[in-house]
Amino acid sequence: MNRYSIQSAFLGFAAVGLLWLAGARPANAQFTQNRETIQINQSDLPPEIHQAYRTFKAKCGMCHTLDTSLKPSLSAAQWTAVVKQMQAMASSHFNSREADQIAKFLAYDEIHRKAAAREAIGATSGSSPVAAGKQLFESYGCSSCHSVAGAGNTASALDGIGSKRTVEELKKLIVSPPSGSTMPPMDVPAKDLDTLVTYLLTLK
Ligand code: HEC
Ligand code: HEC
Structure with a gap:
């Protein structure tokens, strides 16, 4: 399987990435890897999200680091679209049920972990x-x-x-x-x- 890394010069994810992914993309595109810096413990997640998280971890870390998927902040609908695009790539291996699971985890992560991180930033915004x-x-x-x-x-x-x-x-x-x-x-x-x-x- 090809090993991809994300090129820093590459303009963005979501809309930009999606348009680009949908168009003619070189089969062996070279990307520079993000470093893995975001830590998620399954034990911090409610039981009903465990399976979704495991599917995400197994399927979304194959071509790039999990950070690549965890860094962007997108709406649930935008995440569903990103997962579909990733699923459409020739070397990805997950079915529609797994895609739904992954989108479920990403939407959950958005409104819990990421929202909490922003809440913490917001709490300091009064002073600066x-x-x-x-x-x-x-x-x-x-x-x-x-x-x-x-x-x-x-x-x-x-x-x-x-x-x-x-x-x-x-x-x-x-x-x-x-x-x-x-x-x-x-x-x-x-x-x-x-x-x-x-x-x-x-x-x-
Ligand atoms: C997926 C890539 C992408 C993301 C994510 C993104 N932007 Fe943009 N943004 C662009 C592009 C590309 C343009 C310029 C051209 C265009 O509108 O197509 C732009 C334009 C802008 C402009 C207008 C610049 C100008 O000169 O008028 C502002 C301001 C801006 N973005 C702020 C933000 C902020 C703040 C965020 C995060 C909340 C953000 N953008 C997230 C891609 C992105
Ligand atoms: C078959 C390989 C492959 C798999 C599997 C894969 N991706 Fe990707 N992903 C890519 C490639 C190649 C890019 C670079 C193109 C781009 O940035 O749009 C990318 C880019 C991204 C980006 C944009 C990053 C940025 O900053 O530009 C996100 C978000 C993303 N993937 C999320 C996911 C998620 C979520 C999954 C699991 C559903 C996943 N990927 C599985 C190959 C893959």
Whole structure:
């Protein structure tokens, strides 16, 4: 089986990745690996999610690290679409029942582990909204597609965005990008959106 690694220059996941995956993709694409940094203990999960987690672990770590799948922050519908795309790849081996299980785990992880992590960031935002916004930028997976000061995906740098866009424009660009945009609408609730935009506005 081919060993893939994710190329840092490759622009993003979800919409961008999906379009690209759906199109002509070189069979032996080379990707640089993410490091495995996200730890999940099955014992922290409720019993009804154990099987879904095990399926995810067995099937989604075959071509890239599990971090690649755990880092992006997507809605349940977007996760279902990503899992379908991964399933469609020639060298992936899981059936539709397993795909449902995996999507179930990813949706669960999104509203529990990831939500709790953001809650913790939000708790500190009172004292330093800019620092909290910077952490949310990582937490929502913005840096898989965007860079700031050279950190993140340099294919789309957001340096200087604070001089180009107003608060309202930024909010709209994040949660409902213009039609035809390759950026997926990001599922960011109002409170986090305020903090995120406070950070983006400092990028002058
Ligand atoms: C057959 C190999 C293969 C399997 C199995 C696989 N993937 Fe992937 N995955 C890829 C390749 C190749 C890419 C790079 C293309 C891209 O970024 O869209 C990728 C990219 C991704 C990305 C985008 C990462 C980024 O930052 O650009 C996500 C998210 C993802 N996979 C999730 C999953 C999930 C969830 C599963 C389990 C259902 C899975 N993958 C199983 C091959 C695989
Ligand atoms: C899947 C990749 C992807 C993700 C994830 C992503 N973006 Fe984007 N974003 C893009 C692309 C590509 C563009 C520019 C062109 C376009 O709209 O197609 C863009 C445009 C933008 C713009 C407008 C830039 C300008 O010059 O007007 C802002 C602001 C932005 N993104 C912020 C964010 C934030 C904040 C997040 C995380 C909550 C995020 N993006 C997540 C791909 C992504």
